[in-house]
Amino acid sequence: MGYIAVARPWGWPCDGLRLKMSIGNPDGMVLYLHNQIIQGLRDRKRAALARAVTLVENGSEHAGHILEEAYKLRGRGKVIGITGSPGVGKSTLVDSLIGAIRERGHSVGVIAVDPSSPFTGGAILGDRVRVRSRTTDDEVFFRSLASRGYLGGLSRHTGDIITLFDAFGFDYILVETVGAGQSEVDIMRYAHSVLVVMAPGLGDDIQAIKAGILEIGDVFCVNKADHPDADRAVAVLEAMLGLNREWQWKPPVLKTVASQGKGVVELLDKIDEHSEFLKQNGLLEERIARSYIAALEDNIRRDTVDYILAKARADGSLDGALKQLSEGKTYPAAVAKDLIRQHLCLEAKIDE
């Protein structure tokens, strides 16, 4: 059917209840909707990409079909993760990087992830405040995402959304994420190159030592280099990197003043150099494989958790387990193993 969508070619229905009720043949509509979105991705219609992201993010029934096609369409985009503490200037840097990338005639998609409120599920996504130039440039696309309570601060659908951007055909895909909790490690699983941003005067020594930070960065950037402590921060960082281990790729440390666009061309050069290094050494495939593993992990974890809890709710075994727990007769890890065995019909041992 799909006559509603024909009448409003780019005003697709979402998954709202309202629309479901107004459409006589939801199945016909489902087919029509995702086919139209896939065609829209091929034709590089930005409204199609925008709606595809929404459907994937919402776990819509259309998402599977769209992703299946998107994984076939995906191209050669460089996926650059950008992480660092709040306020170091990541969004400002993204703004200048967009400019530098466009100066070279390349296209760029940006995904900016901010945390959702754990209490209300709402979020204020403010990265656009600092990304002011090239808002209406046709070769730039910017999407703000809320983490939606997913552990690690990245949205649980980040991997799939990167693929949608790649299917659209951007040369660069920048993913900005707040460097808190697990998100640095998370972005490392999805990006080809990781840019770690720091700033002087924000306790840089402490940050440099922060567990794992030296291992995840492919390029380091001390932003706010207009600050007098910048050189010291660079020195500290370089010393720590030197001590760290033998590098196949020694991560460079750059200085930028994002708010004035200073050092940004050099930064983009280093990012490109890292991409080239990955390609020359056959490491890009490794990184891409890593992102598949990440996507599989995320999906398996999510689906099995949902499945087991739904089953356990339905047959009352969850209530039973909760009662036993509250009476102190067992402990959570044991209950979890029981539920897994019971509902996934597992004979296999589950490791401690």
Place this chain on the structure above:
Amino acid sequence: MDRKIRVLVGKPGLDGHDRGAKVIARSFRDAGMEVIYSGLHRTPEELARMAVEEDVDVVACSILSGAHNTLLPKVVECLKKEKGAEELDVLVLAGGIIPAEDVEFLKANGVDEVFGPGTNTQDIVEYTKANLKR
């Protein structure tokens, strides 16, 4: 299925005051919505582009400059152009200092509702939830 209401809180035009915009942004967030804040001094073209890319259900503009009669119809026009559709699937709201005698004109030009100064933010949230277009 985990549908979230997404709202663009936009500041079109030249006025440099975003207290009102931030208050309403927080109210939407506290009601569980995802709010994209545009930052100050945005053109109608920029706001329409953001609304499409962010795929929002609601565009809420805050204007204190007095230029609402030119800016708001322009926002609606740009939205239609960006979406390639005469009928919008986004709810367009306006707030700020807008005199009662301008409301009719704005509504005739595609603004769905106008909230004057002193409107209870909870009323705006309730109105929004009840009047989504998709």
